[in-house]
Amino acid sequence: MTESQSAVLWGDSNPVLPGFYPDPSVCRVDGEDGTWFYLVNSTFEYLPGLPIHRSRDLITWELLGHVIDRPGQIELSTVADSGGLFAPTIRHDGTRFYVVCTLVGGVEGASGNFIVTADDAAGPWSDPIWWQMDGIDPSILIEADGSMWAHGTRLALEPEWAQQTEVWVRRLNTQTLIPEAEETVVWTGAVRGAVWAEGPHLLQRDGFVYLLAAEGGTSFHHAIVVARADSPVGPFTGNPSNPVLTHRNLGRAAPVSNVGHADLVEAPDGSWWAVCLATRAWNDCDLLGRETFLVPVTWEDGWPVFAPGEGQLPLNPVGFAAPAHPRGNTTEAVPGQGLADMIAVRRSPEEFCSETAAGFQLKAGQGLEHAAPAFVARRLVDLTTRVQLRLLGASDGVRAGLALRYSATAWLAITVGNGRVEITEARGRDAEVTTTQLLSYSGERGPGTLACEINGTDAVVLWEPDEGEAVASAALDISHLCAKHDGGFVGVVFGAVAVGDGGTADFSDLHQGA
Structure with a gap:
């Protein structure tokens, strides 16, 4: 990509959270004051960790606080650079919020997968409940009857190729918030030879359980894939159109690349949206890291279609029931605002x-x-x-x-x-x-x-x-x-x-x- 091409990066709306905001996860909450969407991102070795933003329209986001925001909650002192807090998921059961995440690395304190809860997304958030199991990128599905399913990804226990991963599913005990022992492996990739199935999320729609995941690694070959089943434990059938969104086919000169790690949400008007990560680069240098982008989604033949009519991230998505605004996050980089976003x-x-x-x-x-x-x-x-x-x-x-x-x-x-x-x-x-x-x-x-x-x-x-x-x-x-x-x-x-x-x-x- 030339510098002149880079100078137009990017639209007025996308990315909706510019800068180092990778691995987005989103949920919707309807309350007496209307509908809010809540978003969480990875922070790795930085504290406070796991920022929570909220939005009315999916375009303009307000920083509420952080999930990991007090001493003793999580120990990061010995994690490596780009270790620490990986790939959180946020969900709401009608009463309280849940965030599940992975703490990678470190030799002091607990590590691995954990879950925290809060009555208010602004906090305070509970101390972690640790899950004693291997793997990364945990998520949860909350069914209409209140039952829950934990899921995540890990290196395949019996791989057919190097760096093959698998997605596992277990019932989540709603009282202890610890996954039960019985486990089902439901996914090993949409493409044979694909590496690193990441960021899996289960969701329900029209009688199907959908598995949304990324594969290909979190760099140039990153891609979003979808499968569906009648049950959270499968068997899952891959979308014939997989991958449903990627920029790897655009080549390395594309102004935005590394598209993947998505989460889906439905707006009150019935429209569907995805948040995902992607990278704006300058001469193949990604100074800004992986940012949060918004993608419209429609449904055809029981499958989600990402960026319909375009097939790539849109420059200026129009959020739910609102006109496009200049890209949001008004809490970043405001002179004199104090320490809230530091x-x-x-x-x-x-x-x-x-x-x-x-x-x-x-x-x-x-x-x-x-x-x-x-x-x-x-x-x-x-x-x-x-x-x-x-x-x-x-x-x-x-x-x-x-x-x-x-x-x-x-x-x-x-x-x-x-x-x-x-x-x-x-x-x-x-x-x-x-x-x-x-x-x-x-x-x-x-x-x-x-x-x-x-x-x-x-x-x-x-x-x-x-x-x-x-x-x-x-x-x-x-x-x-x-x-x-x-x-x-x-x-x-x-x-x-x-x-x-x-x-x-x-x-x-x-x-x-x-």
Whole structure:
């Protein structure tokens, strides 16, 4: 894909949650105040974990809170980069909400599949109930009579080919919320040789039980497939049109790729919709990670048809009973909004970050190459944008500034301290942290604005002191901040960092855009 092609990414509505919001799951709740749709996404090593958004129209989403939002609920301190909280599912039984998820990796605390509940999607959410079974990507089906079925995916116990996976189904005890022992394997892939059946969801419609899943891995060959049966335990018959949605047939020059991991929901007017993940890339570099897109769905001959008449993700879907809006998530990157949408690596922002009258303050600590850096962030949501924050001041011995992070081995930071401005970076798993450039500046450490002007895989960093001349770097290559170069499943986040052995740094107005 050329840079000119990338410049038009993408529509005013899609993605509906731009930036690092992968593995979406959605449910609908009808109440006295009308219909709400609720959405949850993976967060991997970041806390607070598993954001809950709600929407009236499936286009514009409001952040309510997070499922994992307090100490002791989940232990992430020892998970690897792109480990942690994988592929949640959200459901509602008419009274309470359920989220099931997988905690991957870590050597401290429990791990594996778990379920949590809440009376209100905004929380508080319960402590996890752990499921003692192998596999990932759990989901639940709630039948009209209240009975429940747990299901998920894992590597096939007796594989016919490498990385073959299978979807299992078990009854879920409605009292203990623990799956029962009896198990049925219902799916091993729509295509022989297909790898990694992921994100399975069972749903009921017109007398059939449908299995919605993804396969082909979560990258270029990702695809959505569907099967159906008379019972949650099968036998399931695959849709003759499988895969029902993929962009792999569009080639690697397509502006959006990696389409998969979907969930279905019916609106009150009888229309059907899917949320799924996909990636907007720039010259094959997916800085933003996997984002949440919306797809219209119709039904023909008892099968769902995704993006009817188009066969690919639409630029501007019109949500349920509402006109298209500029893509939503008004809770992201709003100057001065506080800590509500800020995330940190393997620990809660509240452990080292506090709101102040002017903005927020960080307790200085470890740098970005460490497991738990003194770093709070928001998600990058555009490929051509400016991200910035104001540095109000810092303690002696503290280097403070703005950083772009993909992982502990892929990041870029511009920091001020000891009368100089430094640009440092890590460019790969085996690379050392390096100081790439010292900007020509002498003076006090603040106040001033630190910024990064991003144009695809190029970035110019700036220090704009309130007193004195602004300084800027040459264009820097940031193509290492993505899965293609560093592995993993996340997207770039930008935020404030404070490095030092004690002391603090004060900031305000962490945001992106003009």
